Amino acid sequence: MNGWLIFAALNGALSVAAGAYAAHGATGALGLEGVERFNVAARYQLIHALALTALVLLAGRQAGWTLSLSLSAWGFAAGLVLFCGSLYLLGLTGNGMFARFAPFGGSAFILGWLALAWYGVTGGGK
Numbered sequence: 001m002n003g004w005l006i007f008a009a010l011n012g013a014l015s016v017a018a019g020a021y022a023a024h025g026a027t028g029a030l031g032l033e034g035v036e037r038f039n040v041a042a043r044y045q046l047i048h049a050l051a052l053t054a055l056v057l058l059a060g061r062q063a064g065w066t067l068s069l070s071l072s073a074w075g076f077a078a079g080l081v082l083f084c085g086s087l088y089l090l091g092l093t094g095n096g097m098f099a100r101f102a103p104f105g106g107s108a109f110i111l112g113w114l115a116l117a118w119y120g121v122t123g124g125g126k
Contacts, residue, residue, distance in 0.1 A: 002056060004052060004055065004056050004059075004073055005052075005053065005056045007052065007077065008049045008050075008052035008053045008056065009049070009053070011045055011046075011048070011049035011052070011080055012045075012046060012049035012050070012053075014045065015041075015042045015043075015045035015046040015049060015084075016042075016046070018038055018041065018042040018045070018088065019038070019039065019042035019043075019046075021038065022035045022038035022039050022042065026038065030091050030092065031094075033091075033094075034090075034091035034092065034094065035091070036091075037087045037088070037090055037091035038087070038088065038091045040087055041083070041084040041085075041087035041088050041091070042084075044079075044080075044083060044084055044109070045080060045084040048076045048079060048080055048084075048109065048112075049080075051076055051112075051116075052073060052076050052077070055069055055072055055073050055076075055116070062124055066119060066124065068115045068116070068118045068119035068122065069115075069116070069119055071111070071112070071115035072112045072113070072115035072116040072119065073112070074112070075108045075109065075110075075111040075112025075113075075114075075115055076108075076109065076112040078104075078105065078108035078112075079105045079106065079107075079108040079109035079112060080105075081105065082101045082102070082104045082105030082108060083101075083102050083104075083105025083106050083108070083109060084105065085101070085105070086098045086099060086100075086101035086102045086105060087102060090102075
């Protein structure tokens with residue numbers, strides 16, 4: 001069983017479902033701002049679900065999970081929960097408290113990408 005692949009696939013599915021909800025009638029329930037937040041969250045969720053899938057493939061092609069690949073995966077996972085999750089909750093509730101978590105999630109995404117760049121710089125963790 002590959003936990004990262006399962007996590008990536010479920011996030012991909014959820015992003016499509018959230019995007020469909022936003023595109024097909026959520027305006028009445030969420031308002032225009034809520035729909036926009038859902039769209040942003042769904043877009044980032046899909047991008048990072050695909051990025052996680054690429055990490056799984058890369059780790060399988062190499063000798064396994066190096067430190068930089070693991071840090072990248074955890075950064076993407078934290079970003080998915082904190083950034084996308086906070087935008088979905090903000091869109092659903094309108095409660096600004098959830099917006100406080102988005103910058104932490106965005107930072108986690110950035111750290112994930114930097115860890116992946118480091119993997120490239122070091123020649124795959126050699």
